[in-house]
Amino acid sequence: MGVLALTGGYKAGNSVSEELFKWPIVTAEDENAVIEVLRAGSMSGTDITQIFEKEYAQWNGVKYALGCCNGTAALTEALWACGVGAGDEVICPSMTYWASATPVVALGGTVNFADIDRNTLCIDPTDIEHRIGPRTKAIVVVHYAGYPCDMDAVMDIAARHDLKVVEDVSHAQGGLYKGRKLGSIGHIAGTSLMAGKALVAGEGGMVTTNDQRLFDRCVAFGHYERLVASNYSTASMSLSSPELLPYVGLPLGGVKHRMNQTCSAMGRVQLRNYPERCAEIQKAMNYLWDNLSDLPGIKAHRPASDSGSTMGGWYLPKGIFCSEELEGVSCKVFCAALTAEGLPCRPGANTALHRHRWFHDFDIYGHGKPSVTAFSERDVRQDDSTLPNAAHCEEFCFTVPWFKKYIPEEIDQYIAIYRKVLTNYRELLSIDPEKI
Ligand SMILES: *Cc1c(COP(=O)(O)O)cnc(C)c1O
Numbered sequence: 001m002g003v004l005a006l007t008g009g010y011k012a013g014n015s016v017s018e019e020l021f022k023w024p025i026v027t028a029e030d031e032n033a034v035i036e037v038l039r040a041g042s043m044s045g046t047d048i049t050q051i052f053e054k055e056y057a058q059w060n061g062v063k064y065a066l067g068c069c070n071g072t073a074a075l076t077e078a079l080w081a082c083g084v085g086a087g088d089e090v091i092c093p094s095m096t097y098w099a100s101a102t103p104v105v106a107l108g109g110t111v112n113f114a115d116i117d118r119n120t121l122c123i124d125p126t127d128i129e130h131r132i133g134p135r136t137k138a139i140v141v142v143h144y145a146g147y148p149c150d151m152d153a154v155m156d157i158a159a160r161h162d163l164k165v166v167e168d169v170s171h172a173q174g175g176l177y178k179g180r181k182l183g184s185i186g187h188i189a190g191t192s193l194m195a196g197k198a199l200v201a202g203e204g205g206m207v208t209t210n211d212q213r214l215f216d217r218c219v220a221f222g223h224y225e226r227l228v229a230s231n232y233s234t235a236s237m238s239l240s241s242p243e244l245l246p247y248v249g250l251p252l253g254g255v256k257h258r259m260n261q262t263c264s265a266m267g268r269v270q271l272r273n274y275p276e277r278c279a280e281i282q283k284a285m286n287y288l289w290d291n292l293s294d295l296p297g298i299k300a301h302r303p304a305s306d307s308g309s310t311m312g313g314w315y316l317p318k319g320i321f322c323s324e325e326l327e328g329v330s331c332k333v334f335c336a337a338l339t340a341e342g343l344p345c346r347p348g349a350n351t352a353l354h355r356h357r358w359f360h361d362f363d364i365y366g367h368g369k370p371s372v373t374a375f376s377e378r379d380v381r382q383d384d385s386t387l388p389n390a391a392h393c394e395e396f397c398f399t400v401p402w403f404k405k406y407i408p409e410e411i412d413q414y415i416a417i418y419r420k421v422l423t424n425y426r427e428l429l430s431i432d433p434e435k436i
Helices: 028-040 047-060 071-081 102-106 151-161 212-222 224-229 231-240 242-247 261-290 331-341 408-423 425-430
Strands: 064-068 089-093 110-114 136-142 164-168 188-192 205-209 298-300 318-321 397-399
Touching (some): 047 205, 071 102, 071 136, 071 212, 102 110, 136 151, 231 242, 331 397, 331 408, 408 425
Parallel strands (some): 136 164, 164 188
Antiparallel strands (some): 188 205, 298 318
16 A cells, blocks of 8 residues: 555645636626626627727737637638638647637648657647648638747748748747737637636637738638728738629628627626736746656656747646656546545547548538648648657646636645645556556
8 A cells, every 4th residue: 555545645625716716707897897788789799809909909919900700710810811722731739729720721721740849749840841732822820728929930930931820829828929919920820718718708719910912812712891881901901812892792701700799898808817817827826836846757748938839828737747757657547546545637639630631531511522732732641650749648648737816725635735746756556547
């Protein structure tokens, strides 16, 4: 019998404080904002949304922001704005949520997945360039679990090959890359503001860009009546995308992406409060990792404190696991040991998308062949051999509690469990991972 709960010892346990995890924080301010929209019956208007967009653009440090019904819609129009269409290729990290990549296929393109870096969990910049072909149009980057992707490297590759960079900021609103806000560095960005994310508008999404041409194309794709209403935009479109002008006033993407104003009203309140709440998340998460930094086997998933880069709202945080520092204990066994102590933990992160059949053989549109290759000139579907890190992320990363409040005496209980497991890791050497 050992000291660890997994080897028969006493369970450490921790009193779970709801306060630490409650999110989103909804107050009377949110309720009143939503009720006002309901009473005015202006759910389908765009007046409040346009105020939200202005505030969002200013906060995000960009010229233009466009509110959407969800993040998937925002990314779809951002990709279309970049010219992604039938037969085009887009490079995207394999380990991310569906919506970073599915819109490419929805637009008739194909996804060339790139591997992730084991320390950042973001796209590995050294795995991009060899994937670029004559039909490659864009690179999607995801600031995964809040970690700001290596934008300098990606922007450099994109500039050399004349590609657009689409940032997926859904995990990282408010995060910085070398002092610049995420979502303002690539050519265009899409983000999710659904209820589970760090920045919440209820259900919604946002496009951000400094490029008016890209902005106008997004409006044309799914917000048709706004282009008609704005002489300014129509004028700029006549210069930048004259081929679209005869169609202005129609939803060019065949879709409607308008944000429900109950959501934009809530989003305004959430955004106003976000800098303070986000700073508290950072304080809490940094407290956790600062107090684990001397332990073998695990490393914080965060940029160096002197890099000018930060983790934003730290969405669904992860830790990096180093089996070699623990004489080969597997991440799976480590997570089981934490869970047995009363700290629920799972190895891995999002399932690598290249592993899913949807990206291999699903026929969405009835082409009679896999949609992912329906129009493409080359078949870029892959197996695990070319994407080893994304395929095996359960070996080197694990889930970490997402603290929203800085309550040191509560967080200390979590720290104590990590310490207990890692200082007694040798007890885990005898456990067979297959038997867990
Ligand atoms: C949540 C999420 C999205 C999609 O946003 P929805 O608002 O759910 O449509 C896109 N990309 C990533 C990485 C996400 O986590």
